[in-house]
Amino acid sequence: MAKKSLIHWERKRQKLKQKYHLIRRSSKKEISKVPPLSEKWKIHGKLQSSPRNSAPTRLHQRCFSTGRPRANYRDFGLSGHILREMVHACFLSGTTRSSW
Amino acid sequence: MGQKINPLGFRLGTTQSHHSLWFAQPKKYSEGLQEDKKIRDCIKNYVQKNMRLSSGVEGIARIEIQKRLYLIQVIIYMGFPKLLIEDKPRKLEELQMNVQKELNCMNRKLNIAITRIGNPYGHPNILAEFIAGQLKNRVSFRKAMKKAIELTEQADTKGIQIQIVGRIDGKEIARVEWIREGRVPLQTIGAKIEYCSYRVRTIYGVLGIKIWIFIDEE
Numbered sequence: 001m002a003k004k005s006l007i008h009w010e011r012k013r014q015k016l017k018q019k020y021h022l023i024r025r026s027s028k029k030e031i032s033k034v035p036p037l038s039e040k041w042k043i044h045g046k047l048q049s050s051p052r053n054s055a056p057t058r059l060h061q062r063c064f065s066t067g068r069p070r071a072n073y074r075d076f077g078l079s080g081h082i083l084r085e086m087v088h089a090c091f092l093s094g095t096t097r098s099s100w
Numbered sequence: 101m102g103q104k105i106n107p108l109g110f111r112l113g114t115t116q117s118h119h120s121l122w123f124a125q126p127k128k129y130s131e132g133l134q135e136d137k138k139i140r141d142c143i144k145n146y147v148q149k150n151m152r153l154s155s156g157v158e159g160i161a162r163i164e165i166q167k168r169l170y171l172i173q174v175i176i177y178m179g180f181p182k183l184l185i186e187d188k189p190r191k192l193e194e195l196q197m198n199v200q201k202e203l204n205c206m207n208r209k210l211n212i213a214i215t216r217i218g219n220p221y222g223h224p225n226i227l228a229e230f231i232a233g234q235l236k237n238r239v240s241f242r243k244a245m246k247k248a249i250e251l252t253e254q255a256d257t258k259g260i261q262i263q264i265v266g267r268i269d270g271k272e273i274a275r276v277e278w279i280r281e282g283r284v285p286l287q288t289i290g291a292k293i294e295y296c297s298y299r300v301r302t303i304y305g306v307l308g309i310k311i312w313i314f315i316d317e318e
Contacts, residue, residue, distance in 0.1 A: 064130065064133075064134055064137075065137065074130075075126055075129055075130070076129065076130050076133060077130030077133065077134070078130070078133070086133075087109055087112075088105075088106035088108055088109030089106075089108065089109075089119070090108055090109075090112060090116060090117070090118045090119040090120075091118075091119055091120050091133075091136060092118070092120065092133070093118045093120045093121050093122055093123070094118070094123075095112070095118075096112040096113040097109060097110065097112065097113070
């Protein structure tokens, strides 16, 4: 089980990303539209002024049940080990062992 | 010791049905899974809390969750649903309120139903809880296993295998003990086998109990 502080930092980043999502998107569109470079610097300044943790690239997928930062599958939001346990416990509808 | 696959997972396409039945688009699948996990944890904690007050053996065999567009149907299969059914239907409503608070979804109704299983000791989860209780009270493990097997013989089972691993009887050196009655054909996919793996926390550490019950063969 990952440290609780790490899991909470991830949640904080997700909240900030939600909060600043529209602002960032509109700023990025403006940059691509406006031709002169000086204008681009100004808009870039706006982008930089939003907090770092609002950037979506800073998010890291974690397993929602254990918080493991590695071996995560986006389809399930789980790490491989927990995924295997849940499949065997018949909790994931439609999943079976594959063999062909 | 060979590596044995979990017999439930082994038979998932054929003899074993899933405990969660719902469909979700790939992007929403993990949210559905998280909801399921919250429901199951909420129910188990609630039952455990109330069990301490009344000291009965309330075994939850399994929790089935079916989801539709506007309804979440939860069916709890229990062995001895005394608390939740007989005394007052208030307990069931309390459980429903708790789960709804956890989920906080406004657009879907939640419906919890409780089904009693015919032979409660024919199901490995309930049997495992029984053995766990015995081991915690420091009954000799052989006695506990044999008593469990007697209970299953009253229910209709064709075979049972029980394995206990860990510091048995509190000894320093951990070992594995298992007994089998009847036949338990693990390699036959057509055989319906119920399986449970349960952890007991004793003062000496954790004991692992695994129970395989052979129910029927097609």
